[in-house]
Amino acid sequence: MPSASTERASAARLGAVPAVSGEIAAPRAGSGKAGAHKPPAGVGGPLAWLKRNLFGSWWSTALTLALGYLIVRWSVSFIDWALVHAVWSVPYNDRGAPVPSACQAAQGVGACWAVIADKYRFILFGRYPYDEQWRPAICIALFIALYAVSAWRRFWRKELLGIWLATLAVIGLLMWGGIPGLPYVPQDDWGGLPITLILATFGLAFAFPLAVLVALGRRAANLPAVRILCIVYVELIRGVPLVSLLFMASVMFPLFMPAGVNIDKLLRAQIAIILFAAAYLAEVVRGGLQALPKGQFEGADALGLSYWQKTRLIILPQALRVVIPPLVNTFIGFFKDTSLVLIIGIFDLLTAGKIALSDPLWASYTTEVYLVLAVIYFLFCFAMSKYSRGLEREFNRARRR
Amino acid sequence: MSGTTADPRLTDARLPPRKRMRLSWADPRFRGLVWQVLIVGLVILVIWYLVSNTNANLAARHIATGFGFLSRVAGVPIADSPIPYNPAESTYGRALLIGVLNTLKVAVSGIILATLLGTLIGIGRLSSNWLVAKLAAIYVEVIRDIPVLLQLLFWYTLLQGLPGPRQAIAIGNWAFLSNRGIKVAVIDWQPGQGWSLLALVAGIALAFGYARYSRRRQERTGQKPRVWPVAIALMVLPPAAVWALAGGSLVIDKPVLRGFNFTGGTTISPEFVALLLGLVVYTAAYIAEIVRSGIEAVPQGQWEAGRALGLHSGVLLRKIVLPQALRVVVPPMTSQYLNLTKNSSLAVAIGFQDIVSVANTVLNQTGQAIEGIAMIMAVYLTISLSISLFMNWYNARIALVER
Structure with a gap:
């Protein structure tokens, strides 16, 4: 390749130039081939990097050494515990029950991943009938696909609403069943990861339109009564913890309903989460409305658009x-907050993990189960926050240009 | 500034002429009023519905209302309590x-x-x-x-x-x-220590006062007296003296x-x-x-x-x-x-x-x-x-x- 040889040639030429210092060499780069310059000795290279970033001063050196020692020590003992001395599976006796004697022997020395091997279906799907668990599994895949499609900017158009409605309908159908080929599964038997995803996603889907209305209402200057109503709603909900709303859903909703009407526990929690989410989302949406230049509102008015036309088409x-980036961040918050339904006894991912631990055979392996739950939550939240940060950077770049 | 001295005629001219509200859908003020009455009415209706349901339910279940229970004996055991509490007699x-x-x-x-x-x-x-x-x-x-x-x-x-x-x-x-x-x-805890705590509070207040004084002096003369030795002395010596006077027991x-x-x-x-x-x-x-x-x-x-x-x-x-x-x-x-x-x-x-x-x-x-x-x-x-x-x-x- 000719390019490689020219590069080498130019490098050789540059080598002959006496390197003075980084500051003086830099302006010259503009006249010649940019990027072909080598930094002077002592500034580039891995050794210089180490000197600058790890051993810059005696204080920095001491920190590096102390932290490095701790990291190495803890990583070694963690790998020892999690991989080297871990028990991956245990034998089953003739009645099909696990015999965790190997785990008991390794207790305190190695992890017992056999608890996950034995319980993962329960943690993921709860008490859903064992032979039908492919249905919640498909639902999880559908939820992830839905998030992926929504994250894709090509799909940011009106059709996305249709995709959401269709997917949520299919998920409902799969979970409930009741048509030929899909036996009916009552809501009390649902559990695990699908419940977490349902609470978060349905929560967002219903809270979002409500939030937009509340945000618009809070800015409606000519409707003071509506404005006050919206402010009271938002500040009241944001001033109390979600736990108190969930308690309200579990003990007060039954009192609100006329005699004979009985709303299911999951739906009640879902309503509480929607009301909670809407107040926070409304503030995020209001931020967006406030960021919009006044000229946009005035321009729409000048065109003679009605309020709803203006709102729908321009604002x-x-x-x-x-x-969108703060919305994704708020959604991450809800995703984590759905775990609070544990307190009112709804079977989400965290509750399923906790109940799996109440099996006397596995009761002492909490660390293993909590670690796996943390990894599942982390994967979802990390992917979303990574995405939101990327989007933010992109938007900022576009705005600066 | 300009607001107070502006010509009243000018400020009046800037406002749109106030018209009476017409009872017509074309008048935005009338529309606003109708919407507000509708929405607030709906909210009141929902609240009234929930309250009446709740009242009926409470009556049917014989649940008392009001805060009278606050003065009844609780019998709730509490492990962590910063103030004296006895489940048998506390409310x-x-x-x-x-x-x-x-x-x-x-x-x-x-x-x-x-x-x-x-x-x-x-x-x-x-x-x-x-x-x-x-x-x-x-x-x-x-x-x-x-x-x-x-x-x-x-x-x-x-x-x-x-x-x-x-x-x-x-x-x-x-x-x-x-x-x-x-x-x-x-x-x-002994009473003497209470007094020395009080002396500590007074010492801290004095130290703050001295810091303020030295800042003022620096602003006036450009010289900054050393603050920390005096402050430490003010915070350590009086409590120690009081503690020693009170018997020095610990x-x-x-x-x-x-x-x-x-x-x-x-x-x-x-x-x-x-x-x-x-x-x-x-x-x-x-x-x-x-x-x-x-x-x-x-x-x-x-x-x-x-x-x-x-x-x-x-x-x-x-x-x-x-x-x-x-x-x-x-x-x-x-x-x-x-x-x-x-x-x-x-x-x-x-x-x-x-x-x-x-x-x-x-x-x-x-x-x-x-x-x-x-x-x-x-x-x-x-x-x-x-x-x-x-x-x-x-x-x-x-x-x-x-x-």
Whole structure:
């Protein structure tokens, strides 16, 4: 390849130039081939990097050494515990029950991943009938696909609403069943990861329109009564913890309903989460509305558009676009907060993990189960926050240009 | 200025002519009125419907209403109580008060510790040491992406997995860590010590006064008297003198292992430690991000100008960078403090008796769900409002004073 040889040649030429210092060499790069310059000795290279970033001063050196020692020590003992001395599976007796004697022997020395091998179906799907568990599994895949499609900017158009409605309908059908080929599964038997995803996703899907209305209401200057109503709602909900709303859903909702009407526990928690989420989302949307230049409102008025035309065609498309990164961050918050339904006894991922641990055979392996749960939550939240940060950077770049 | 001296005729001319509202759909004011009446009417209707249902249900279930139960004897055992409490004779009101005090205890100590840890990690993220910066970044990333409830449960099981009192982990013979919590030595309280505490408070006030005086003197004469030796003397000498005058006795109540448990000292329950640890570790990750972005928001030119003035890094950070970063930091910090306080309600999951947990027990015993939940919400609204007010006052105090 000719390019490789020219590169080498230019490097050789540069080598002959006496390197003075980084500051003086830098302006010259503009005249010649940029990027072909080598930094002077002592500034580049891995050794210099180490000197600058790890051993810059005696204080920095001491920190590096102390932290490095701790990291090495803890990593070695963690790998020892999690991989080297771990028990991956245990034998089963003739009645099909696990015999965790190997785990008991390794206790305190090695992890007992056999508890996950034995319980993963329960942790993921709860008490859903064993032979039908492919249905919640498909639902999990559908949820992930739905998130992926929504994250893809090509799909940011009206059709996305249809995709959401269709997917949520299919998920409902799969979970409930009741048509030929899919036996009916009552809601009390649902559990595990699908419940977490349902609470978060349905929560967002219903809270979002409500939040947009509340945010618009809070900015409606000519409707003071509506404005006050919206402010009271948002501040009241944001001032109390989600736990108290969940308690309200579990003990007060039954009192609110007329005699004979009985709303299912999961739905009650879902309503509480929707009301909670809507108040926080409304503030995010309001931020977007406030960020919009006044000229956009005035321009729409000048065109003679009605309030709803103006809102639908001019205001919301711009305002919502700005707030997508904070919306994703808020969604991450809800995703984590759905775990609070543990307190009112709803069978989500965390509750399933806790109940799996109540099996006397596995009761002492909490660390293993909690670690796996943490990894599942982490994967979902990390992917979303990574995405939101990327989006933010992209938007900022576009705005700066 | 211009507002007060403007010609009244001019200001009148700027307003659109006030017309009477017409009873027509074309008049925006009339439309607004109709919409408001409709929406408010609908909300009132829904509330009335819920209230009437609730009343019917309460009557059907023979549940009493009102706050009369507050003066009845509770019989709720409470492990952690900062004020005297006896389940056999104390009332529901007192039990709930203890719940409130416990919530405040967790919230206040959590806010202080989370601020310290978060600031440390936030500064760590900006460290020139690559290892420190990376570790801080990993901490923030991992902690923020795991639900706080899961973290609480994890800490709680970890504390329960500690050895029993007989094999407790000892720190000298001052503190013992076991699955019954932390036992620490305390100073046995005597009246003389109360006086020396008072002397300490007076000493601190005097030290502040001296610092003010020396600042004034520096502004007037350009000379800065040394503050710290005088301040330390003011804070150490009077309490010590008072303590010596009062007899100079100091009795320390140390925990001692007797049989299967400790006697003496004071106990910090494992529930409290787990809750505090979980909240502090979780919130510190968010505070670290706020602190980092606050420091990064101070323009590079400020650092350079400070160095050009010949300030060394400590003064530069204290006098130039941090005051400016603080302005950016305070509003988001307020919402983190509120979050920590609200998250302290997760105590109910690990059995620490905060207001939610006590009120939950009370409403299960009395069946008065509405009153119980109303009290929980009132307590949190009050705390949230107080924190907001305080932080708004603080924010206004440190805000940039523009001409």
